[in-house]
Amino acid sequence: MTNVTEYNRIAWNKQVKDNNKWTLPVSPELIENAKNGDWEVVLTPTIPVPKEWFGEIRGKRILCLASGGGQQGPIFSAAGADVTVFDLSEEQLNRDREVAEREGLDIKTVQGDMINLSAFENEYFDLIFHPVSNCFIPDVLPVWKECSRVLKKGGRLLSGFANPLLYLFEDREDVKDIKLEVVYSIPFSDLKDPTPERKKWFEEKKYPLEFGHTLDDQIGGQIKAGFVISGFFEDKLDIEGYPLDKIIPVFIATKADKI
Ligand SMILES: C[S@@+](CC[C@H](N)C(=O)[O-])C[C@H]1O[C@@H](n2cnc3c(N)ncnc32)[C@H](O)[C@@H]1O
DSSP: OOOHHHHHHHHHHHHHHTTOGGGOOOOHHHHHHHHTTOOOOBSSSSOBOOGGGTOOOTTOEEEEETOOSSSHHHHHHHTTOEEEEEESOHHHHHHHHHHHHHHTOOEEEEEOOTTOOTTSOTTOEEEEEEOSOGGGSSOOHHHHHHHHHHEEEEEEEEEEEEOGGGGGSOOOTTOSSOOOOOOOOSSEETTTOOOHHHHHHHHHHTOOOOEEOOHIIIIIHHHHTTEEEEEEEEEOOOOTTOGGGGTOOOEEEEEEEEO
16 A cells, blocks of 8 residues: 555655745745735635734744745744744755755754654644645544644644545646546545546656545544634635636635634
8 A cells, every 4th residue: 555655755855856836935035025024925825814814923933834845934934933844845845944044044844744743742833834735645633633732722723725626526737628527526535536547647747645635624623623713715726727716716724723
């Protein structure tokens, strides 16, 4: 059986080499602006997270969870937060180290699997920033539990994740005209469900394996782990010609408070 963690570590390292949009570090200009208090970040493809979801971030301990790539971590650090970036891919973490060195920022980087945050003690962080990435693990429930453990009481978890309907269709990048024909069911797993065409394409591309989770696991899972959902918005994929973008938003962002 495929070891998903190891497979996806290598696959994400390859995404860095291939310059996937989510592996490209922020510019010096964005860092300069962030130092002056002018910044925004995304949890989902396009919509900036409302500033009030963060409160004052200067001096806050922030965990950027599965959020390497030299993107949000350096912005938070430049804006005055105490930042730890945690990611499975050493190449993604290298992007954060590169920006930190380039900009003279103090950013901690930790490599690991998001289901296991044992590198951190209980109630250590004020805020966890967790952009769309739990589509790369088979089970999201351990992540919500670990987030709850490492957050202070009153701390906050900001997450982005896919609406499961994204995984009903055959929507690989090489399929130009995605037919809105239901091919899969939810939960979806690239380990057991893919059609031979999808499997072949993923294997040839060495693309990360994906999983489509139920909303019960995504939203219910956060609530069961001790969070109260206090903010919500939806977003689109924003790829030209993607048919669902004209029909329904396929990404979700939540603000959850640890009670
Ligand atoms: C779409 S990128 C998200 C990072 C990006 N900065 C953003 O703005 O969305 C997904 C990230 O999840 C990481 N990842 C995938 N599986 C993981 C796992 N099991 N544990 C921790 N990180 C993981 C990847 O290495 C990659 O950096």
